[in-house]
Amino acid sequence: MTQDFTLMSHPPLSDQPLTLAILGAGAWGSALAQLACYNGHTVRLWSRHLGNSLEETVNSVDVLISAISMRGVATTAQQLQTLKLPDQIPIVTATKGLDPDSTRTPSQLWGTLFPQHPIVVLSGPNLSAEIQQGLPAATVVASENLEAAKIVQRVFASNRFRVYTSSDPMGTELGGTLKNVIAIAAGVCDGLHLGTNAKSALLTRALTEIIRIGTHLGGQTETFFGLSGLGDMLTTCNSSLSRNYRVGYGLAEGKTLEQVLTELGSTAEGVNTTNVLIEIAHRERIPVPISGQVYQLLNQQITPQKAVEALMERDLKPEFYAE
């Protein structure tokens, strides 16, 4: 049985109402469903806990959207491969994570399994709780197929959600993914009450680090200065609504990671992302001093105080230099 939702709507900015499948009925999938319903689209929401049929959910839809946590992306995409997806419909990925088995991004996983479909990344400063309250927000939809990005732009754009297109899916995706590691560091910074100067220094140097990794992996520098990079970093590093920020804050208060994650009760992608990122950084020889300290902290190799000391005592160098 499928579940179709059409909530209160206003005149849609999209040309015509579409039928969308949203996979993942967690915080983000539900908020995206609300935004699409607001624009008059029909939404079929699927998740394991709803217990509905994946096959019926995706039957004859116009757009497929995945808002599944990283740990479920590969298995769900493989399950979908055995079903019949409508030809060439856009697949939108809204997951912010890295696959621990392959170290690839969600869009790379989807693109490999569904080469005939345009893949669109949706990412931005989008705390679901604020969006569910109807507060204004903006996001980016990025694809190598600009027509597909424009379709997704029209699906979600409204007077409460401004949607920009981009032709840099990798940069857009990595901005949203890598900032989760930095949000953990920002939570530590605030949890230790290190002050505003320290926080600004941390975020500024973190942006440099994100750009270094992100461009190495194929993203464009300017994308990281946009909504999906700096924008999302500012949101998650400054809000206790961010689960990744709360992980860092809790660790700084002396809680164990297990304790913090139990209290959280939902997805904090930054924990897995840090582990995968460090694997990539070692493999590709990319310096990642801040993420490296977050890794040691999450893996109980260092205390929050020692992590701060280690960052302060690094070799002196110019602010900008070629790696």
Ligand SMILES: NC(=O)C1=CN([C@@H]2O[C@H](COP(=O)(O)OP(=O)(O)OC[C@H]3O[C@@H](n4cnc5c(N)ncnc54)[C@H](OP(=O)(O)O)[C@@H]3O)[C@@H](O)[C@H]2O)C=CC1
């Ligand atoms: N919440 C937010 O503000 C935002 C979140 N995101 C990103 O969206 C993604 C989902 O986050 P969010 O909705 O908040 O997380 P939640 O923990 O609220 O929901 C996770 C969703 O993923 C599904 N899921 C988890 N594991 C599996 C699996 N093995 N197989 C199939 N489905 C699985 C869950 O299904 P079930 O309930 O059946 O277990 C649930 O629908 C994350 O990557 C996050 O970074 C992006 C922007 C904003």
Ligand SMILES: O=C(CO)COP(=O)(O)O
């Ligand atoms: O990505 C997000 C906001 O843009 C959500 O952040 P958290 O996953 O840290 O809650």
